[in-house]
Amino acid sequence: MTSAIDRTSPLPFYYQLKQILLTEIRERDLAxxxxxxxDHELCATFDVSRTVVRQALAELETEGVIVRVKGRGTFVAPEKTAERLVQSLTGLYEDVAARGSHLRSEVRRQEVVPADEQIAAQLEIQPGSPVVVVERLRFVDDEPWVLATTYLPHDVAPGLVDDDLTDQSLYALLERRYDVxxxxxxxxxEAAVAGDALAADLAIKPGDPVLVLRSTSHAxxxxxxxxVAYHRGDRSRFEVTLSRTRPTDAQLEPLMRVTAP
Structure with missing residues (x-):
């Protein structure tokens, strides 16, 4: 690291150190x-206090740039998959492909079963009706990322039970082959913690955070x-685009009555 803290600058030392580290990660193309x-090396290199170093690293960790592992050190953080799954009907396959990564699935279960009452209610079919259930452990660049179980009425995609879902998008298959x-x-x-079995599947520790995505889609x-999909909390984030609609006069009227003199 060749940059130095500018002691004449009005910018706080921790902020300068943070920018130096960001530049170092980018220019050295660290992975x-x-x-x-x-901490001690940074203190010596830049002649700053440990408080300065800790604040700079804390901000980088909060922003997801680095991870700090007690007893091991500070490392460049894995890039999280930015998923738009909560705001548009894209699948994980499309989101992962959009960032230039590869998604593959280990299909654990793919069969026709009778729908229980909960599944039947969600799909608006009679209990006992045949549904295709597909359970997949999904890997992003060969790292376990998501454990997902999907249910579809059998008549929607009757041949799905025999389709190879290892390296293809279910949504694309539904459109292309079944005209759905x-x-x-x-x-x-919702947030949850991983139990023993889920932790083993996702290569995390029992009690680690996971994000649970529940979805029902219509044609x-x-x-x-x-x-229902269980996403590793340390590898996924969900992005939502927000917009504000101007409130109507009817919506503002109760507030105006309260604040009127």
Missing amino acids: AGDRLPG HLTHGRRGV GDRPVEMF
Whole structure:
């Protein structure tokens, strides 16, 4: 590292150190898992206090640039998959491909079963109706990322039980082979912790955070797919685009009555 703290600058030392480290990561093209200098080395190199170093590293960790592992050191953080799954009917396959990574699936289960009451209610079919269930452990660049279980009415895609879903998008397959075009849906995200079995599947520790995505998708008026997916909390983030609608006079009227003199 050749840059130095400018002691005549009005910028705080921690901020300058943070920018130096960001530049170092970018210009050296450091990859996820590459080690960065430790606290003591940074203090000596830049002649700053440990408080300055800790604040700079804390901000970088909060922003997801680095990870600090107790007893091991500071490392460049893995890039999280930016998923738009909660705001548009894209699948993980499309989101991963958009960032230039490769998604493959280890299909754990792919069979026709009778729908229980909960699945039947979500898909608006009779309990006991045949549904295709597909359970996949999904890998991004060969790292386990998501464990997902998907249910579809059997008549929507009757040949799906025999399709190879290792390296292809389910949504693209539904459109191309079965002429099923998703139009809208409802998705929710909640936080949870991994139990022993899920932790082993996702290569994380029991008790580590996971993000649970639950979804039901429609083709026109008919629900045609539902899934529950457990995403590693340290590898995924969900992005949502927000817009503000100007409140109507009717919505503002109660507030105006309260604030009127």
